[in-house]
Amino acid sequence: MLDKTYESAGAAVADIPESASIAVGGFGLSGNPNALIRAILESGVGDLKVVSNNCGTDEHGLGILLGAGRISKMTSSYVGENKEFARRYLNGELELELTPQGTLAEKLRAGGAGIAAFYTRTGVGTQVAEGGLPQRYGPDGEIVQASQPKDQRDFAPGGETKTFVLEESIVTDYALVHAAYGDRHGNLVFNKAARQFSPVAAMAGKICIAEVEHLVEPGELDPDSIHLPGVFVHRVVEVGTDIEKPIEKRTVQAASAAMGDSPLTKEG
Template sequence: MDKVVPSAAEAVADVPDGASIAVGGFGLCGNPVALITALLERGTRDLHVVSNNCGVDDWGLGLLLAADRIRKITASYVGENKEFARRYLAGELEVELTPQGTLAEKLRAGGSGIAAFFTQTGVGTQVAEGGLPQRYDADGGVALASAAKEVRTFDVEGEPREFVLEQAITTDVAFVHAEVGDRYGNLVFHRSARNFSPLAAMAGQLCIAQVERLVEPGELDPDAVHLPGVFVHRVVEVGTDIEKRIERRTVRTDAGAGERG
């Protein structure tokens, strides 16, 4: 039952080339950077990453991207990473753009054993009709485009509405960051750092969690646990002094500051 491993390097040591990895985080909030860095140092490559976004140029998943370790990414937002845009437009990266709520549900469904689901999100757009560029060629042409998806009409409150079929996502591995975890793998996330992490953890066949603080079994209030240990296979303690970055800092000018002297 004790799932603790001594280091991030040991935790990711058997993640193979070509693996698919679901990674928690939203922007730079809740990024499992210790695990990402350990995978970078190990040299693992040809990865298919599933995450809300791909970090920034020098942090988070952007570290793996800059080192040419990511072959494909399934994400919903990619606007803060210039290297991502360069690689995508140059045909060096395959990108599967997915609406944010749909991506969250794909991960949740995969972790719950649900093969697919219908949603209204994307109906009448290229999300459903196909044709979204997933990979460009060296000349800027579309080398690979998304396929059309099944659209079906259901009666909702007496009104016919169209829904698009979305397949669930499962991955070989999941990386998540939690504020507190116990030796059995039960995790507690800190506020908004919870974001995609429980869903990513559920989708991974092997879930590795980095935690800031490790406690003994029984110390966590069962009602406070955000992710049960049944979804977590390895836990590594990284400490509370790890570096955390803000994606974009915005400050407000206090209009009354000058008057107060």
């Protein structure tokens, strides 16, 4: 079936079960699939294992699922501005697998490309490779689960021998992404920072669900402008442009004070 569109976000996520693993696109609060996240919240499922660069903030993005106690494990590279994320992790309510940002992106991409694992220099000489990173704390602050040592091997790319650490790829049950444009075949175009993690998150999901601001007909997107081909996307739902796009951390006020009354700092 080439027409992959669904009538609503709720319908698109209706079969996501309890304890599902989900890769979620977005970078900070840029490109968060908020309509799909809220639809999952309304569905009531929990014990979710989520893979995403970060977990939104206390009130936005994945933070609303975390605050409702629906997420049991995060695989992330950044705790970010989410105080609830830190609180749940340190209190033993959340399992956390911290992963270097570039490694996380490659683990997702590799999963989507059918690559089981790869060796990288990132993390060599640290607990990322040697094990011992706290993944879950007990009620008294003790470490009850820590990362395990990873395989390390020497390779000589370019003729210089160096040590590399083995990283397994990530494949999840579902993936959720937000795109600026999408057609009925699932071809997607992302906007600026939303392109950071969204394509690789989409690739890693066995079933990828995309919310799009603009739904167009097949053939309307310039093939050279497509960031993710529809072969990786299974469901598409149009959410429109009348959506909230929060900012994770504002710094423009400080810049404005330093620059004075500059037209570059005025809103509108």
